[in-house]
Amino acid sequence: DAGVIQSPRHEVTEMGQEVTLRCKPISGHDYLFWYRQTMMRGLELLIYFNNNVPIDDSGMPEDRFSAKMPNASFSTLKIQPSEPRDSAVYFCASSSHSLGRKLFFGSGTQLSVL
Amino acid sequence: QQQVKQSPQSLIVQKGGIPIINCAYENTAFDYFPWYQQFPGKGPALLIAIRPDVSEKKEGRFTISFNKSAKQFSLHIMDSQPGDSATYFCAANGKAAGNKLTFGGGTRVLVKP
Numbered sequence: 001d002a003g004v005i006q007s008p009r010h011e012v013t014e015m016g017q018e019v020t021l022r023c024k025p026i027s028g029h030d031y032l033f034w035y036r037q038t039m040m041r042g043l044e045l046l047i048y049f050n051n052n053v054p055i056d057d058s059g060m061p062e063d064r065f066s067a068k069m070p071n072a073s074f075s076t077l078k079i080q081p082s083e084p085r086d087s088a089v090y091f092c093a094s095s096s097h098s099l100g101r102k103l104f105f106g107s108g109t110q111l112s113v114l
Numbered sequence: 115q116q117q118v119k120q121s122p123q124s125l126i127v128q129k130g131g132i133p134i135i136n137c138a139y140e141n142t143a144f145d146y147f148p149w150y151q152q153f154p155g156k157g158p159a160l161l162i163a164i165r166p167d168v169s170e171k172k173e174g175r176f177t178i179s180f181n182k183s184a185k186q187f188s189l190h191i192m193d194s195q196p197g198d199s200a201t202y203f204c205a206a207n208g209k210a211a212g213n214k215l216t217f218g219g220g221t222r223v224l225v226k227p
Contacts (some may be wrong), residue, residue, distance in 0.1 A: 004157075031213045042219040043158070043203060050212060091157050095213045101146050103215060105157025 004106035006092050012112045018080040021109045024073055025094030033103065034067055034077050035091040043091075049075065050097075082113045118206050120218025127194055128226050135189045135221045137204035142185070144206040148215070149178065149189050152201045161202070162189075194225045 005024040013019055025032050033048040047057040049069045057067070064083070069075040079086055089110050093103040119138045127133045137147075148163035164171045164178040164187065171178045175192040191198055204218040 033214070043217040045214065045217075048212075048214055055212065056214065093157070097213060101207050101213045101215070102148070102160050102163075103150075103158075103213070105159065107155070107157050 004092055004094050004104050006090075006106035006109050008109060009107065010110045010112075012114065013082055014114050015083055016081045017113075018078065019082045019086075019111060019113075021077040021090050021092075021111070023075045023077070023092030023106060025075070025092070026096075026104055027073065029094035029096045029104070030072075031095045031097065032069060032075050033093040033095075034075070035093065035105075037089045037091060037108070046077070079111075082111075084113045087111055087113050118204060118216050118218040120204050120221060122221060123219065124222040124224070126224045126226065129195060131194050131225070133191045133194055133198075133223050133225070135202055135204065135223070136186065137188065137206075137218050138184075138186045139206050139216075140185065141206070141208065141216075143208035143210060144216075145209060146207040147178070147180065147187050148205050148207075149176075150203040150205060150217075152203065152220075158201075158203055191223070194223075196225050196227050199223060199225050 007022045034046040036044045046059045047067045052069045067077045089108045091108045093105045095103045125133045149161045150158035151161040152158040162173045162176050166182050177190045180187045201220050201222050203220045205215040207215050
């Protein structure tokens with residue numbers, strides 16, 4: 001398996017633009033997580049899905065952030081409009097309840113909002 | 115009550131030294147305590163994990179010590195090597211939370227040659 005695949009690896013955009021981050025979880029995994037990593041706040045859980053259903057979105061900072069999981073093999077995190085304070089590394093992770101609680105992380109998307 | 119507090123924020127040791135990272139939690143419902151290792155430009159990866167029914171677990175040069183009464187756990191890296199230089203995160207989970215992990219703030223470890 002190729003692991004969790006995130007795209008793009010790097011995104012540079014201007015304030016006010018819409019940004020869409022993409023994630024393909026490991027096949028067969030039933031949990032998907034979106035994390036944001038910054039020096040100041042560490043790893044923050046934004047939202048997670050179980051069987052494609054959003055379970056906890058309490059970490060989503062504002063209405064500017066939205067996440068979808070239309071099927072078991074794809075998820076998006078959208079920021080509209082983007083702001084400089086959204087600059088961070090965004091990680092997607094997946095796991096399987098039947099295989100324990102180990103999370104498998106993607107390589108992340110480095111987002112820079114100018 | 116969901117917080118996991120990790121210290122120190124950074125650590126520098128000489129090769130062969132034993133960096134020790136400490137974590138404390140509050141939620142007594144937590145029953146799974148993993149440590150993740152992250153290299154620059156990569157996502158975190160599971161290093162080792164422990165459950166509260168044991169006080170210590172070793173995997174290679176990495177050891178977790180667990181103190182249930184104090185609600186604390188720690189990671190020791192024995193005979194540390196420059197290749198161990200990374201950021202380490204402790205985490206915790208309770209069954210009621212599904213597979214959702216609560217992470218500590220991270221510790222940046224530098225092992226000097």
